[in-house]
Amino acid sequence: MMDAITDPRVEKVSVMKSARVGYTKIIDHVVGYYLHQDPSPILVVQPRVEDAEDYSKSEIAPMLRDTAVLSEIAPDPKTRTGENTLLKKTMKNGASIALVGANSPGGFRRITVRIVLFDEVDGYPVGGAGSEGDQIALGTKRSETFWNRKIVSGSTPTIKGLSRIEKLYQEGDQRRFYVPCPHCGDYQVLEWGGKDVTHGIKWDKDEQGQALPETVHYVCKHNGCVILEQEKPELIKNGE
Ligand SMILES: [Zn+2]
Structure with a gap:
């Protein structure tokens, strides 16, 4: 911006x-x-x-x-x-x-x-x-x-x-920020996702159904690759 x-x-x-x-x-x-x-x-x-x-x-x-x-x-x-x-x-x-x-x-x-x-x-x-x-x-x-x-x-x-x-x-020309998946290389706009879609922010739950924050990761929209927090700086650096 x-x-x-x-x-x-x-x-x-x-x-x-x-x-x-x-x-x-x-x-x-x-x-x-x-x-x-x-x-x-x-x-x-x-x-x-x-x-x-x-x-x-x-x-x-x-x-x-x-x-x-x-x-x-x-x-x-x-x-x-x-x-x-x-x-x-x-x-x-x-x-x-x-x-x-x-x-x-x-x-x-x-x-x-x-x-x-x-x-x-x-x-x-x-x-x-x-x-x-x-x-x-x-x-x-x-x-x-x-x-x-x-x-x-x-x-x-x-x-x-x-x-x-x-x-x-x-x-305007409606620009968005595209980042390449560090695993498959496909460019995408990061989206929250949601229960009904396979991509976006995901996390595991314990047996009681409680969210486990330490398991949070991002699932690539194109190929389902798992992207971790520590890969984020690389993602942003290569964004267009
Ligand atoms: Zn990917």
Whole structure:
């Protein structure tokens, strides 16, 4: 995903994901990249203003403090000036980050950015940002003067047919991550599986029918090969 985001040929990246897969960290890394490596004005849109404040405190502030190359360009965390507030930070190299809540009608005004990161879009209030309209359209509009803009949206999908991230994903080229089975070499997208299918995550049970966590393994979709946890790094490394 991060490779796609920093690919100059790619303008839009839409990530339809499961919960708890580290997507916030990906957003952090994208922010760090566009603050330091390719200094740009950045907008991060969270579902609510409180989410934006929380994201600033729990993710952005520690990253700026603890990453050497970022702390060098970050504004002094002890001063609260126009250059450094909870929701707006300007770096010494000219890059900047603004954070807004999708529930804030005025949040998108007076902002011009190259990088727009929409987080958890299926959690945005339905009906748009007050009377101002759809938040994704509003945020995207803030970047229209940049020929090299980047629009990144991510979310766990909610209701099929109404989900915003599902719609955005369908508008894209719908990439998935294929990994080769370390035994037969056949490429596949990893799937949870389930009781009624032969592939996916499987485990043994004891005589009482209790699951035995230490027996968990993955069964290859194509040839039923057993893939173990310790083979995972190799799997991911060879993924496409
Ligand atoms: Zn296999």
